[in-house]
Each structure stands twice: as structure tokens, then as C-alpha cells.
Amino acid sequence: MPVARLAGVGLHYLQFPCRLENVPAPCGDLVLVHGLAANLGFWHLGIVRPLSQLCSLTAYDLRGHGRSDIPAQGYSPQVLVHDLARLLDYLKLERVHLLAHSYGGAVALLFAVLFPERVISLILADARLRTVQPHLRLRDWPHWPHWRPRFEQAGIVLDDEAPESGYQLLVEMARSHLHNPAAGEHLPRVFGLAGNPSRRGGTAHRWLHLQESTSIRQEYLSHDDLTPARLATVRQPILGVYGEQSTTVRSGFALRRLCPNYRLRLVPNAGHFFPLSKPRRLVRPALRFLAAQANLAPAATDLPELQHDDAESDSLLASF
Numbered sequence: 448m449p450v451a452r453l454a455g456v457g458l459h460y461l462q463f464p465c466r467l468e469n470v471p472a473p474c475g476d477l478v479l480v481h482g483l484a485a486n487l488g489f490w491h492l493g494i495v496r497p498l499s500q501l502c503s504l505t506a507y508d509l510r511g512h513g514r515s516d517i518p519a520q521g522y523s524p525q526v527l528v529h530d531l532a533r534l535l536d537y538l539k540l541e542r543v544h545l546l547a548h549s550y551g552g553a554v555a556l557l558f559a560v561l562f563p564e565r566v567i568s569l570i571l572a573d574a575r576l577r578t579v580q581p582h583l584r585l586r587d588w589p590h591w592p593h594w595r596p597r598f599e600q601a602g603i604v605l606d607d608e609a610p611e612s613g614y615q616l617l618v619e620m621a622r623s624h625l626h627n628p629a630a631g632e633h634l635p636r637v638f639g640l641a642g643n644p645s646r647r648g649g650t651a652h653r654w655l656h657l658q659e660s661t662s663i664r665q666e667y668l669s670h671d672d673l674t675p676a677r678l679a680t681v682r683q684p685i686l687g688v689y690g691e692q693s694t695t696v697r698s699g700f701a702l703r704r705l706c707p708n709y710r711l712r713l714v715p716n717a718g719h720f721f722p723l724s725k726p727r728r729l730v731r732p733a734l735r736f737l738a739a740q741a742n743l744a745p746a747a748t749d750l751p752e753l754q755h756d757d758a759e760s761d762s763l764l765a766s767f
Contacts, residue, residue, distance in 0.1 A: 474741045483617065522661065578671075585607035687710070
């Protein structure tokens, strides 16, 4: 697996060439930035394959995630932005499109603020803005009354008034995967966090190791520097794709007011993790958006694998 050694931190990455043979990618390079408690595998083939029709893709593991190194510090967007800049230098990618989910969206937006000359456009999937949403409480999630008793049955009891109870949910689910799999046997089916819980290098184990051995929680709670004044300087085209029932949808609407060249697309009956539960609902608008940046005809986005909607699912991924 390729690893870039950058300023003392190894970042694992994968590159996917454009599917069009013997011609440059029509839309250039697209870099994929995942969120917390995930890895580059978040961008599964249902996303990567259709996007590679128009772009050459690069996906990487944020520090502390996936196969990247786990330094003790450096998990704020301000540091992660410079990881991304060094990775682009290493790969000799001068200007790119960015597609980012959740916490990765804060990294992508701050990257556009600090390195505007390197960003062609941004696609933000359910990115949260702390300037708009300083806290995320489970009580504000529309499906919490439905899921709360199911979590409690699995031994996961949370304070839904806590300012970052969504973050704590990820921690408690990882603990359940590793230490109490019988009580939480339904959780792997509704939240693909841990993979095989018996593997020491699994996602759940790594997420708990991050909590215990690094400053990630404190840095996550710090300000991301995305003030309204800074966001107003982002002139690149931005597509925001948000789950209609996500706890972060407020940020999606706020970006429409704060960024001058922004458009919002809502995904019906979807929550924060809709790229996993409803990947076509992300890929379709993303392809149309990317094609428009390259002045391509809409027909370029009519791919056979996008002709059918994603199946509805009574799962945490479909609603959280």
C-alpha cells in the first residue's frame, strides 16, 4: 500500500485512474477526504467507479485513520490542511477538485481558504460548520426517539443533552463492537464502523486507540477557523449535498448565505451517512456539478450504474 512520508507523518493513499482510455480525465483530479472514525474505504466502489468516468481520483487516510500513522497530536483542521497540501505536493497535483464528508468538509473548506489557487471546486457532503453549529446534540436528531431504545438494549447509554453526543456515540459504538459484541450484535449491520471486530487493526480498535493515545478529542472540539468572513473569501464553485434529516443540515443552509458561489442539494429521507446508504444520491449531483465545471454536456454523466435509486433501508446509516 502506498504511503507518503510527509513532515514525519506517513499518509496512506490510493489513486484511481480515469476510466476513459488513452485520454486525459475530462474534469482533472478529484481528491476524496473522509471524516472522523472512517478511512479511505468510505469511498467505496459505488462512489469511486462512476466518478472515475470524469476524473482521476486520489483518496487518502487522514492521520490517525486507516493505514496512516497515529501521531500524538495534529488532528485539528488547521493541521490536517497542511497534511493535504503536502500530499498534493508529493503527488504533483497542482489544482484539484475536493469531495469531502463530515469533518473532512471542514478540512476541505479551510484548504480552499488557505490555498485558493489549488482548488478548482468543492463538493461537501454533510459538512458541519462550527461557526453555525457549535454543538451537535443527539436530542436534535429527528430519529433519536426511534434509535435510543435500540442503543440502550445494546448497552449504549448516552446523554443526549451533551454538546458533542454524536461524537461520543461513535466512541461507545466502537467499544460495543470490541468488548460487548453479543449485546450489540445488530450494530455492525447498521453501522459499518469496525469491520471484523476480532482484527486488532480494525476501525473500531483504531478509533478507541485514537481517543486514548492522542489529542484528537480536544482538537476536534477546538475552533476550525472557518469564520463567516473567511468563508466569504471562498470564490470557487461549491456543491453542498446534505441529508434532509441530518443533524448538520443547518450548516448546509448557512453555507448558501455565507459562500458566494454555492448551491445546495438535499437528499430526501437521508441522514449524515447517506454517502454509504444512498451513494447514487451523492454521485449523480457530483457528476453533473463536475461536468459543468469542465463545460461538458450532461450526457457525460448518464452512466448505466446510476439508472436505479438506492434501496431504502431501516438502518442507522440511512437515518443518522
